Amino acid sequence: MDRSAGPAGPGTLDSMITVAHLTKRYGRHTAVDDVSFNCEPGTVTGFLGPNGAGKSTTMRMICGFTPPTAGTATVEDVDYRRLPNPGRRVGLLLDAGAQHPGRTGRETLTLSARTMGVSRQRVDECLDQVGLNAVAARRRVRAYSLGMRQRLGLAQALLGDPRVLILDEPANGLDPEGIYWMRGLLRDFADRGGTVLLSSHLLREVEAVADRLVVIGAGRVVAQGTRDELLAGAGTLVRARDPEALRAALDRAGLPVRSSTDGGLLVAADPGDVGQATADARVALLELRPAESAGLEQMFLALTAGDSVREAVK
Amino acid sequence: MTTDATPRTRTGSPPAADRAPGMDGHRPDPYARPTLLRLTLVELRKLADTRAGYWLLITIALASAVIVAVMLFTAPDPDQRFENFFALAQIPMGILLPILGILLVTSEFSQRTLLTTFALVPQRHRVVLAKVGAGVVAALLSVLTSLATAALGTVLAGLTGDGGAWSTDASALVGAAVFQVVNVALGIAFGLLFQNTPLAIVLSLVLPIAWSTLGAMIERLHRAAEWLDTGLTTAALVEPPNPGDLDGGQWARLGVSVTVWVVLPLVAGLVRTVRREVS
Numbered sequence: 001m002d003r004s005a006g007p008a009g010p011g012t013l014d015s016m017i018t019v020a021h022l023t024k025r026y027g028r029h030t031a032v033d034d035v036s037f038n039c040e041p042g043t044v045t046g047f048l049g050p051n052g053a054g055k056s057t058t059m060r061m062i063c064g065f066t067p068p069t070a071g072t073a074t075v076e077d078v079d080y081r082r083l084p085n086p087g088r089r090v091g092l093l094l095d096a097g098a099q100h101p102g103r104t105g106r107e108t109l110t111l112s113a114r115t116m117g118v119s120r121q122r123v124d125e126c127l128d129q130v131g132l133n134a135v136a137a138r139r140r141v142r143a144y145s146l147g148m149r150q151r152l153g154l155a156q157a158l159l160g161d162p163r164v165l166i167l168d169e170p171a172n173g174l175d176p177e178g179i180y181w182m183r184g185l186l187r188d189f190a191d192r193g194g195t196v197l198l199s200s201h202l203l204r205e206v207e208a209v210a211d212r213l214v215v216i217g218a219g220r221v222v223a224q225g226t227r228d229e230l231l232a233g234a235g236t237l238v239r240a241r242d243p244e245a246l247r248a249a250l251d252r253a254g255l256p257v258r259s260s261t262d263g264g265l266l267v268a269a270d271p272g273d274v275g276q277a278t279a280d281a282r283v284a285l286l287e288l289r290p291a292e293s294a295g296l297e298q299m300f301l302a303l304t305a306g307d308s309v310r311e312a313v314k
Numbered sequence: 315m316t317t318d319a320t321p322r323t324r325t326g327s328p329p330a331a332d333r334a335p336g337m338d339g340h341r342p343d344p345y346a347r348p349t350l351l352r353l354t355l356v357e358l359r360k361l362a363d364t365r366a367g368y369w370l371l372i373t374i375a376l377a378s379a380v381i382v383a384v385m386l387f388t389a390p391d392p393d394q395r396f397e398n399f400f401a402l403a404q405i406p407m408g409i410l411l412p413i414l415g416i417l418l419v420t421s422e423f424s425q426r427t428l429l430t431t432f433a434l435v436p437q438r439h440r441v442v443l444a445k446v447g448a449g450v451v452a453a454l455l456s457v458l459t460s461l462a463t464a465a466l467g468t469v470l471a472g473l474t475g476d477g478g479a480w481s482t483d484a485s486a487l488v489g490a491a492v493f494q495v496v497n498v499a500l501g502i503a504f505g506l507l508f509q510n511t512p513l514a515i516v517l518s519l520v521l522p523i524a525w526s527t528l529g530a531m532i533e534r535l536h537r538a539a540e541w542l543d544t545g546l547t548t549a550a551l552v553e554p555p556n557p558g559d560l561d562g563g564q565w566a567r568l569g570v571s572v573t574v575w576v577v578l579p580l581v582a583g584l585v586r587t588v589r590r591e592v593s
Contacts, residue, residue, distance in 0.1 A: 056593075064436045065429070065592040081436040084347035092433045098426035102364035111363070114356045115348055115434045156430065 013077055016041050016164050016195035017062065021071035024057050024219075031057045033219040034071070039197050039212075041163070044190045046210030046227075047199040048300070054219040055199040056094070059168050062197075063092055075164060087116040091157030093167045096149040101142035105132055105152050108141060109159060116160045126155040131181070146173025154182070165189060167198040171205050183209040203300050207231075215300065223299065230296055236271045238278065239264035239287035249281030250274070258298075266291055266298065353435065353444035358451060361418060370414055371452075377406035378460040382467035386474070394477025397486055397554065399464035404490050404552040407456050408497045412518050415449050415501020419583075420511040428592050438588045442506065446580075449502050453494035460490070489551035489558020492568075496548060499576045506583025509590075522575070540567060547571040 017039035024032040032054040039045045049055050060066040062073040064081035075083065075090050083089055099108055109123045127137050130151040141149065150173050157165055165186070171179045186196050186209055200206045206213065213230050215223040223230060235258060240246035246265065250257055255269045255277055264287060267274050275288055361367050382399050389398070422428045435441050472478025501518060508514040522544055529539025529546075540546060547568045550560050560568065 060591075060593060063433060065432065067589075067591065083436065085345050085434075086436060087434045088344050094429055094433075095426070098429040100364060100421070100425040100427050102366060102425075107363050111356055111359060112430060112434060114359065115353065115431075117344060117346075117348060117352065 014038075014040060016076055017045075017166070017197055018074045018077070019058070019062060019071075020073070022058060022061055022068050022073055023070040024054075024061060024066065025069045030219050032061070032068075035216065035219070035221050036071075037214045037221065037224055039164075039195050041195050042190055042193050043211040044186055044196040044198065044209050045212045045214060046206030047197060047214050047216065048203060048206050049199075049201065049216035050300075051201050053201075053216045055201075055216060056168055058216070059094060059166055059197070059199060062166060063090070063094070065094075075166075085116060085160075087112065087118075087160035087162070089160070089162050090164045090166060091160060091162040093150075093153040093157045093165075093170055095168065096146065096153040096170075096173070099141045099149060099152065102140060104138055104140050105144070105148075106137040108152060109155060112156055112159055118159055118161075122159060122161070126159050129158060129185075130155040147175060147178055150174055151178070154185075163193070164195045165197070167196070169199055169201070171200060171202070179205065203297055207296075213296075215296075223296075235266050235268045235291045236274045237264050237266055237287065237289055237291045238274050238285060240278065240283050240285050242283065245281070245283045246278065246285075249278050249283050252281065253277035347437075348435065350440065350443060350447065353440060354447035354451070357418065357441075357444045357448035361414070361448060361452060364421075367417065367421075370410070370417065374407055374410045374414065374456050375459045375463075377410060378403035378456075378463045379466075381406055382463045386467060386470055389477075391471070391476040392479075394467070394471035394475065395479040395481065396464055396468040397482040397557070399467040399471075400460060400482065400486060400490065401552050401554050401557050403460035403464055404457075404493055407460060408493060408552075411453055411456065411494055411497040412501035412504070413515060414452060415498040415503075416505040416511065416514045416518060417501075418445050418449060419502055419505030420509060420514055423509045424511055432592055439584060442584050442587060446499065446502055449498040450495050453498040454491060457487070457490050457494055461487070483556070483558065485556070485558035486552075487558070489560070492558075493548055493551040496544070496572055496576060499580065500544075503576050503579035503583055506587050507579045509583075509586070541570045542574055544571045544575050 015038040019038070020036050022032055022035045023030070035054070035058055037045070047055050047058070057066060061068045062075065062080060064079070073080070075086075080086060080090070103111075106123060106127065109126060110120070112118075113120065113123050127133075132148065132151055132155065136144075136148060141152065144152065150170060154167070154170060157167065167186075170182060174182060186198065190196050190211070198206070198210070207227065210227055212226050213224060214221060215230075238246065238250075243265075247257065250265065250267060253273070253276075255267050255274060258266045258268050271288055271290055275285075278285055278288075362371055381402050385394060385399060385402060422431055431441055432438055468478050468480060501514075504514040504518040505511075508517060526539070526543050526545045529535045529543050547564070548571075550564050551558055551568070
């Protein structure tokens, strides 16, 4: 099969990862509660939520590691556990720490390559692609930093030349340069028709690369849509030298103030309306811009606030 | 609040990512299920590719050499015969092979490499079959090694004294092979069942000894012990005279004890491993 066109070869489906009503209960605790979403080819889907929200459990259910209590998940329309040679279809990075410390980086990849029936050159290519040089590849994983383990895990995910990548917190442990590099790699993978699902608990990290966002909190999907959809309609962020005057001006114009963030106000209105209202009231502004992620961040903070307590007692 | 410094441009990706995928598409069907042979070869590779695994293999090979050397110095000359060297070499290997079997399984749990192993082969029973296959190959190779060390010992015995008789039976070889395959399979079974290295090692050593002791001490257990004590039932496989030359009753007892100590734990461990949540 000629797949040189990109990760999306022939037979690409509308939805490469399909999650339908996935639920996982442990005793009385519901870790994942009726989660549904799709990942389309050519897109990066950011799976966003605070720690303990159910991201990893959902991903493990997609890949057949955890049996769901209810609901289904398919990759390329097939139950993951029914894929004959899954490494050639789906690249997984669920936990960079789950590598044998006594094996060298190259040996770790070689074992996977042999299992999948992938050539030895491909091991070198992937090591090269993730920036692990020959010296690093000869070293045992024990001596790797978390960032190097993430790179090795990413190399392992790419090894089978898959069309789908499922990555759990891949940016953990990477330095800023590494995070920037990884975004480029994932963007490129998606632009060539591949499908990426990556999770993170950091909004910023996901926002920079994802086309679509699925936000999860306490096991439930609280928002999902394209990045632009979720960021649009977030209102306007405005900041003035005199916050009280600003507030009064907005109230007079009847523009609803949703919340305030570090000195600025988040207003549910267009920047034009806000600018007009403040100009009419002769209030000097320090900042006026579309709120973009501020709205999402508010929602996210609200989610995290409740969860941090839960996380602490876990 | 500052805007993110990273542009979402499509030209910003590093050159390393430019490689077009699909360069491995030369095989007839890269999406076909990996064969059990391929998986077994991978499991064999895992036995040797860490320092711990490598040195365990060396130790198993050395164990037979050490016992042969000890015999050369201590045993009376007429006893320094090939069949005796070969029979005695089985004992230390028989202690180490269960540990090899256990580690083949439990290191995947303790190092959490199952996440990768089962990601690539989600039909988990096939991984277990491959591990059993690799264990059997390792057991047979260790028997071959002991053949070599026994031969070397016999040559040395002939050079240094009156020993060095070469007579042996094919049944001795079969007996040793069965003995070591049972040992490695016991390790794999206990590893699968307990999924924890120290627990599996301790129980694989303690339980059979405890059972043997009870069987020997308590009169009413004598008859049960004859059928269930692997120490007794496997003895005929390797112990002189006529190792490996079992009659029907002995084979039956061996079969029953192996069913209880190896087959049942293996099946239970397989079920536990297939159902288990991996995280």
